[in-house]
Amino acid sequence: MSKYYVNKFLFQVDRNPDFLKRYAEDPKNFVATWEQSIGPRLNEVEESTVHSFTDEERKALEEHDYVALFEMGAHFFLNLTLFIGIYDEQYMKENGPLAFQRQFAQRLQHWRGKEYPTVET
Amino acid sequence: MAELVATLASTHHPFYLRATTMPPEEQIPQAPEWKRKVEAYRETLARAKPDVLVMVGSDHFHQIFLDNCPQFLIGKAERYDATFWNEEREFGIPKYLLQGDIAMSRFMHQHLMDQGFDFAFSNELKIDHSIICPIITVRPDNDLPVVPIYTNIFAPPLPSPKRFYDLGRAIRRAIDDYPSDKRVAAIGTGHLSLELGGPRQFMETGPDPEFDRQAIEWLRNGDIDAILANVTHESMAKSGNATHGFLNFILMLGVAGPEKADYVDNLDLFHTMEAYLTWYPRTQAQERAA
Numbered sequence: 001m002s003k004y005y006v007n008k009f010l011f012q013v014d015r016n017p018d019f020l021k022r023y024a025e026d027p028k029n030f031v032a033t034w035e036q037s038i039g040p041r042l043n044e045v046e047e048s049t050v051h052s053f054t055d056e057e058r059k060a061l062e063e064h065d066y067v068a069l070f071e072m073g074a075h076f077f078l079n080l081t082l083f084i085g086i087y088d089e090q091y092m093k094e095n096g097p098l099a100f101q102r103q104f105a106q107r108l109q110h111w112r113g114k115e116y117p118t119v120e121t
Numbered sequence: 122m123a124e125l126v127a128t129l130a131s132t133h134h135p136f137y138l139r140a141t142t143m144p145p146e147e148q149i150p151q152a153p154e155w156k157r158k159v160e161a162y163r164e165t166l167a168r169a170k171p172d173v174l175v176m177v178g179s180d181h182f183h184q185i186f187l188d189n190c191p192q193f194l195i196g197k198a199e200r201y202d203a204t205f206w207n208e209e210r211e212f213g214i215p216k217y218l219l220q221g222d223i224a225m226s227r228f229m230h231q232h233l234m235d236q237g238f239d240f241a242f243s244n245e246l247k248i249d250h251s252i253i254c255p256i257i258t259v260r261p262d263n264d265l266p267v268v269p270i271y272t273n274i275f276a277p278p279l280p281s282p283k284r285f286y287d288l289g290r291a292i293r294r295a296i297d298d299y300p301s302d303k304r305v306a307a308i309g310t311g312h313l314s315l316e317l318g319g320p321r322q323f324m325e326t327g328p329d330p331e332f333d334r335q336a337i338e339w340l341r342n343g344d345i346d347a348i349l350a351n352v353t354h355e356s357m358a359k360s361g362n363a364t365h366g367f368l369n370f371i372l373m374l375g376v377a378g379p380e381k382a383d384y385v386d387n388l389d390l391f392h393t394m395e396a397y398l399t400w401y402p403r404t405q406a407q408e409r410a411a
Contacts, residue, residue: 004187011187014207015205015207017210066318070319075182075276076318076319081211104322105324108319111320112320112321118277120278121276
């Protein structure tokens with residue numbers, strides 16, 4: 001498991017309009033591309049060889065499964081802002097302001113009153 | 122020596138600008154009251170007539186990420202760009218350019234090191250909404266140079282509440298010892314109880330209104346002993362998974378010293394409680410009362 005690498009994915013996609021669009025429209029292919037050529041990049045010259053996704057992490061990212069990502073301890077801020085970036089507008093049109101954010105909370109209700117999975121990496 | 126003329130500690134709400142500038146018929150019902158409260162708070166800074174702002178905030182994975190994550194960092198640059206693309210996208214916050222005060226940054230960095238706070242530093246720091254939100258609320262003309270200080274409230278393990286308070290005290294000493302005739306205001310933002318990306322997010326109130334009321338009372342009374350006796354990383358997590366932003370309030374109380382606040386206001390909003398506090402150093406507060 002690489003919580004760090006999942007966070008790196010969320011971090012890089014959230015801050016890049018091109019990545020965000022590709023991840024919103026075709027998540028499975030974008031996750032594959034990211035793993036092959038984007039995630040390993042440290043800078044224009046250097047590459048990292050030390051991180052990779054588990055099958056579970058890859059599946060959660062491919063399915064935009066923010067509940068699974070929360071449960072793996074992905075950072076709450078990245079997990080929220082990235083999926084707001086993908087879903088907020090569409091939910092707002094259909095169900096008004098904060099509809100996506102409230103559904104996000106609703107789907108995590110089974111964690112209320114419990115200690116959440118740690119986001120420490 | 123420089124003079125600390127005001128210490129401001131408040132919540133930062135990235136939707137303030139959008140919420141109060143959209144067409145009135147689309148605004149939330151609290152928008153006019155929110156605007157009035159923020160403008161009254163702005164006045165508490167203006168009347169101190171500062172020349173330079175020491176600004177305490179916390180990067181939200183904009184410049185800083187988990188590959189290289191300092192606990193405390195000071196900006197040392199002539200200028201600072203501000204607002205990242207994803208903040209424009211999500212919050213509608215515009216881009217800014219802030220003037221720095223590199224001489225004061227250098228002095229404070231060395232002084233804090235000498236006091237045992239081994240700060241990281243950045244000569245190319247792009248500022249995020251933790252520092253731009255208070256520019257928007259309390260100094261929208263953006264006409265003063267800043268010394269930005271970032272704390273880690275976000276990527277555990279975090280420094281202890283006591284360490285945040287002690288850092289506030291150290292920042293105060295650094296300001297007091299700065300050989301300059303400048304009038305310095307210290308402005309820091311954080312959160313009361315807050316949940317992001319969890320089951321208690323975006324409710325009608327913050328996740329722990331009882332903590333919020335208690336926290337404001339502690340700050341109003343300058344009661345650092347009660348804060349340190351009651352607030353731990355675990356207790357903050359129970360109040361909401363992003364409540365650790367309260368650590369910046371503790372730091373700012375350290376800058377002000379364990380004194381009663383001179384100005385306290387708050388506003389219950391959906392999702393969070395807003396809090397606005399200002400301390401004037403003793404002699405000034407006495408002059409103001411006279």
